[in-house]
Amino acid sequence: MIQVIILGFDGALASAITGVLDLFSMAGVSWNRIQKQQVQRLFNVNIATANGHSIQCINGLKIEAHLVFKEIKAADLIVIPTIAAPIDTVLAQNAELIEFLLQAYHQNWLIAGNCTGNFFLAEAGLLDDKQATTHWGFKDIFQQRYPKVQLKADQLITQDGHIYCAGGGLAWFDLGLHLIDRFYGFETAIHTAKSFVLDYRRDNQLSYSLMRISKPHQDALIKEIQNWLEQHYAEQFTLDDLAQQFNVTVRTLIRRFKAVLDIPPNHYLQAIRIEAAQKKLEETELPIDLVMQQVGYQDPSSFRRLFRKKTGLTPLDYRRRFSRRF
The missing domain is CATH 1.10.10.60 (Homeodomain-like)
Incomplete structure (x- = not known):
């Protein structure tokens, strides 16, 4: 069974945690039940925090943690959810999370960040000279803060080595399906998508972005x-x-x-x-x-x-x- 760890922190987007947990937990379950086949759980999913305490998401929802970072000895996949609170504040308050990412990277564990959660990866220096994406609305801030990153903000999902990035607050489901495909193949991924009634293999986020051409000026x-x-x-x-x-x-x-x-x-x-x-x-x-x-x-x-x-x-x-x- 694939071991998945979702990293929790205050100010996260709740759906980028609970949604990923549901998607992986129900892979091999929902479709099989619909088809009256034997249920086969494919992923073991846990939420980890720096101190093992619950986190408070941006919508006020509190989510309990299963693990403390230092308790994690092995993992197949580390998932970083979306930062929904002010990014600078969240980054400054989560030095332990950034340190854990460095450890996970050097262990060659697969790491996947979603939307503004990719700021954590960049802050840790793990995206330097690598391709990455983030939410289209934070493209300029990301580029200014991390000029060494090869940002592809039009892309919904990027992969460089053992790091995946997804753009968009709800792109966690694109990322999750992509990773289910990686671990268990296309058939399992498409069955999971159908059971959740999700579009699979969206290509990019251009159609969701604003043209943003009317910049303020005095001319x-x-x-x-x-x-x-x-x-x-x-x-x-x-x-x-x-x-x-x-x-x-x-x-x-x-x-x-x-x-x-x-x-x-x-x-x-x-x-x-x-x-x-x-x-x-x-x-x-x-x-x-x-x-x-x-x-x-x-x-x-x-x-x-x-x-x-x-x-x-x-x-x-x-x-x-x-x-x-x-």
């Missing part, structure tokens, strides 16, 4: 252009037309956009159009080709290619996943 001209673009994004115009509209050169237009928003104006326009397309796909039943035209695109293949690049999904897949009407 009055760019603010004026942004307002105009948000009103006229569906129209057909060139950069020359836009520059002429605001009585500047194309060179000046591009330079000013890059200076305050870190992207050129054509990329800003693309982002607005894709966000508009996402909203229409979520809220209407309009045919995809009509959605494409209403946000300013004429070529279906170009639209689909750009949409997938920005969201990680085709327009049809995006509608199936996020539509509010179906």
Whole structure:
């Protein structure tokens, strides 16, 4: 039986602890019961804390610990749940957890972090020069704090050596299913997913992230252009037309956009159009080709290619996943 240890700490996201515990504990159980087959427990799961005391999660739920870190002599998998309280505070209060991770790493135990829980791995230096991911909303903070990490924040799951990282607060189930697949094979993983009614093998978290293109700034001209673009994004115009509209050169237009928003104006326009397309796909039943035209695109293949690049999904897949009407 695979031995799994979930590391507990105050301020954790409760579902990233209880959910992982349920997923592993019921692998080989739920599906077998549904199919009227013999139950076979595949994982032994325990929660460990620095002192063996219960922890208080961000939602106020208290969770009891089974073990103390120093009692753990062997494990097949160590799981770090999501940090839901202020990250700096949680890291500063959990030196014992970081020390335990270093010990687990040097024992070559498999380690898996979820969402902002990956800050613990980076704080311990275990992600230096390695690929990792985290929640898309904390990408900038993570990169600034840990510049040596090869952050792939668009990825839902990364693996580098014996360290796995997952991005997103509820990506624990993607991570858990992936690890069940690793230990017991695809059939067991897909059976577990079906019994929990979960999607298996989601590819990335691009479709869940915001474009985050409207950064605060004090450039009055760019603010004026942004307002105009948000009103006229569906129209057909060139950069020359836009520059002429605001009585500047194309060179000046591009330079000013890059200076305050870190992207050129054509990329800003693309982002607005894709966000508009996402909203229409979520809220209407309009045919995809009509959605494409209403946000300013004429070529279906170009639209689909750009949409997938920005969201990680085709327009049809995006509608199936996020539509509010179906």
